[in-house]
Amino acid sequence: MAHIQDYKQIMIISSDDNKNVESSNQLEAKETDFDKTFECSIRPKTFSDYIGQTELKETLSISIESAKKREQSIDHMLFYGPPGLGKTTLAGVIANEMGVNIKITSAPALERPRDIIGILMSLKAGEILFIDEIHRLNKVAEEILYPAMEDFFIDMMTGKSQATKNLRIPVPKFTLIGATTKAGSLSGPLRDRFGIIHRLEFYTIKELMDVLSRTSKLLDIKIDKDGLNAIARRSRGTPRIANRLIKRVRDYALVRYNSDINGQIANEALDLLKIDNVGLNPTDRNLLKLIIEKYDGGPVGIETIAAALCEDVKTIEDVCEPYLLQAGLILRTPRGRKVSPEGYRLLGITPPIMQGNLFE
Numbered sequence: 001m002a003h004i005q006d007y008k009q010i011m012i013i014s015s016d017d018n019k020n021v022e023s024s025n026q027l028e029a030k031e032t033d034f035d036k037t038f039e040c041s042i043r044p045k046t047f048s049d050y051i052g053q054t055e056l057k058e059t060l061s062i063s064i065e066s067a068k069k070r071e072q073s074i075d076h077m078l079f080y081g082p083p084g085l086g087k088t089t090l091a092g093v094i095a096n097e098m099g100v101n102i103k104i105t106s107a108p109a110l111e112r113p114r115d116i117i118g119i120l121m122s123l124k125a126g127e128i129l130f131i132d133e134i135h136r137l138n139k140v141a142e143e144i145l146y147p148a149m150e151d152f153f154i155d156m157m158t159g160k161s162q163a164t165k166n167l168r169i170p171v172p173k174f175t176l177i178g179a180t181t182k183a184g185s186l187s188g189p190l191r192d193r194f195g196i197i198h199r200l201e202f203y204t205i206k207e208l209m210d211v212l213s214r215t216s217k218l219l220d221i222k223i224d225k226d227g228l229n230a231i232a233r234r235s236r237g238t239p240r241i242a243n244r245l246i247k248r249v250r251d252y253a254l255v256r257y258n259s260d261i262n263g264q265i266a267n268e269a270l271d272l273l274k275i276d277n278v279g280l281n282p283t284d285r286n287l288l289k290l291i292i293e294k295y296d297g298g299p300v301g302i303e304t305i306a307a308a309l310c311e312d313v314k315t316i317e318d319v320c321e322p323y324l325l326q327a328g329l330i331l332r333t334p335r336g337r338k339v340s341p342e343g344y345r346l347l348g349i350t351p352p353i354m355q356g357n358l359f360e
């Protein structure tokens with residue numbers, strides 16, 4: 001613990017490791033079982049409720065309008081981006097705007113051929129099939145999906161040995177919406193069969209304030225503008241995290257002050273959760289500090305970073321990195337990760353002055 005004492009001014013140090021765990025969970029954008037139930041109640045249903053992602057919404061509105069005019073189903077779509085940015089929500093909004101049903105499943109639930117065949121055969125014309133974590137689809141399921149996506153039929157073998165027959169069964173014209181946090185892990189042939197492919201972006205502070213303002217009304221939480229701003233700043237550009245934090249801050253305001261939320265109360269509550277004012281938790285800060293102090297700012301491989309922090313590579317890749325990269329605090333290079341000049345400054349350390357083109 002001693003090595004992080006130097007940063008006391010800019011980082012609230014935990015005296016209790018369990019609290020660290022709790023605070024990292026608050027900032028982990030991955031969906032928990034609790035999120036599943038809670039999020040259903042606050043998910044936007046229409047484009048007007050769906051905040052941000054402006055360009056994406058515009059493109060999609062045009063595709064929807066056109067499909068409606070042509071009285072045809074909309075092209076297959078793939079949404080990718082870090083957890084909690086609104087991929088599942090968007091699929092629901094599209095179904096609602098199209099006025100069609102949506103069937104929701106996820107790749108790990110489609111293990112056996114009959115799982116995917118069953119769901120495809122249960123679809124009605126125009127309906128949307130949403131497959132979450134689509135990069136985890138196995139080869140057999142993918143092979144079944146290809147002709148269904150392209151030509152709307154499935155090939156099935158019936159009978160045994162000599163009497164084997166190939167049956168071609170039509171499926172109704174449906175729209176597949178796939179979502180993934182790992183676009184790079186998707187097989188090329190599957191990716192090529194999506195007509196519309198979009199990346200979801202992290203949200204700005206202003207957009208997160210709008211998300212929080214909407215949530216506060218739905219949950220009947222009283223909060224002023226400074227309160228919204230304080231929570232938005234620490235939400236790592238992610239609506240799921242913002243929605244989680246506002247509830248923790250509401251609890252704090254109620255218990256400690258018996259009051260509505262204002263900027264000061266929100267900051268105090270978030271300090272207590274060990275979330276700093278740019279949304280970094282102790283693990284993120286330790287990661288930056290490690291690269292600077294032990295590896296001269298990098299580059300250093302992800303496995304080395306994970307081992308040194310006693311975290312697994314997936315947590316570093318999926319939880320810490322996307323936001324640190326987006327915030328420009330670390331840089332990805334072919335030889336590993338480097339801390340950017342902003343990353344140095346955030347820790348109160350003067351960045352090395354472009355020695356040997358360090359940051360080029």
Ligand SMILES: Nc1ncnc2c1ncn2[C@@H]1O[C@H](COP(=O)(O)OP(=O)(O)OP(=O)(O)O)[C@@H](O)[C@H]1O
Nearest residue numbers: 039042043050051083084085086087088089239240
């Ligand atoms: N654009 C938005 N406007 C308002 N709220 C949003 C928006 N996007 C997401 N949210 C809120 O954030 C929560 C998380 O969104 P969602 O479940 O769609 O994320 P996701 O990208 O599917 O995450 P995962 O990768 O974990 O599946 C939703 O419950 C919703 O309330």
Ligand SMILES: [Mg+2]
Nearest residue numbers: 087088132179
């Ligand atoms: Mg989702």
